[in-house]
Amino acid sequence: MAARRVDPSSDRAVYRQIADHLREAIERHELAPGAQLPSESALVAEYNVNRVTARRALSVLVTDGLVAAEHGRGWFVRRRPPVKRLSSDRFAGRKEGKAAFTVDMEENQREFSVEVIFVGEANDTPPDILSRLGLGSDAPVLVRRRRYLAEGQPVEYATSYIPLEIAQGTPISQANPGPGGIYARMEDQGFVFERYDEEITARMPTEEETRILSLPAGSPILHLTRTAIASGRPVEVCNTVMDSAAFVLLYSLPAS
Incomplete structure (x- = not known):
């Protein structure tokens, strides 16, 4: 220098x-x-x-x-060039055996890895999650928590909530659900995906989120909540916390 x-x-x-x-x-x-x-x-x-x-x-x-x-x-x-996170097209990769995060990283030519933190039945599913899934207060839910890294740097932390009736006894309840991820396994059961509803907000992270993502002091995060709709019903709600410095959210919207 x-x-x-x-x-x-x-x-x-x-x-x-x-x-x-x-x-x-x-x-x-x-x-x-x-x-x-x-x-x-x-x-x-x-x-x-x-x-x-x-x-x-x-x-x-x-x-x-x-x-x-x-x-x-x-x-x-610390900072790498931000990853351009694609719109709904990112989910089409499951037909080639690729999960959405894999599609994003390959499009951006980035080395990546995924850490499975927890897979198991939830004891305290938040009420808003149950509501989004259309489930009652005592309905059993499977939880999947993962941390995603780009070039060894944590960039994203995701928690998926899936009705246990869909996940139980399938690879979805295992650490590695197989090629294409959980959506591909749901399609194996006959589910037909119709849309993904995403809500995105910006906020400061909790202490736990700061630790999991190794964020520097004062770093905001993007909080994305996605509800996957298949065969006329919600089949998953995913809460994703992203390092805001690590991503550019890229969406293509129809003109009419």
Whole structure:
């Protein structure tokens, strides 16, 4: 990274000027994703500032979602180019044995992995989920929780709720439901998918969501709730929490 100077007489605080220089180096790919930033000591020597100023400059980049601080190791470039998450076409990949997340990652040429956190019967399904599924308050529901990673970075956390009558005794109740995911397994039972209703909101994450997605402080998330309708009934509700810096939501809407 090329050496830069700060202007002490500028209205912009010195630590923000240093953060600007580092941000520019990241955007120019002089500091690539995963690269280690100069240490606090290196910034102190380069800019002739104190350690508090150097640390504040690095903290600005953490807040902006560009950098992650790893205890005992240093500061590393975090942000990757955002993934373009496709519209409903992403679900068509199940006919080729691909789940929707796989389609998104392949379209964006990204390495990815999926961690299954839990699969089992729910004891405390939220009332709004039961309502969306058209079920009574004591209806049994299967829950599937997964964490999705791109290049080793957590980007998405999803929880699916499926009527137990649909999932029980099928691969849907297993950690790996097979090619095409749970929708393909439902089609194996004869369900015909009609539409996917999605609601998207932006909010700040809970402590648990921050931990699961390894989010930097102050990072908002996108909360997407999808209801899958097949053969005239809701067959799944999926609550998905996404790192807002990791995705661009791409939708194609008909003109008429």
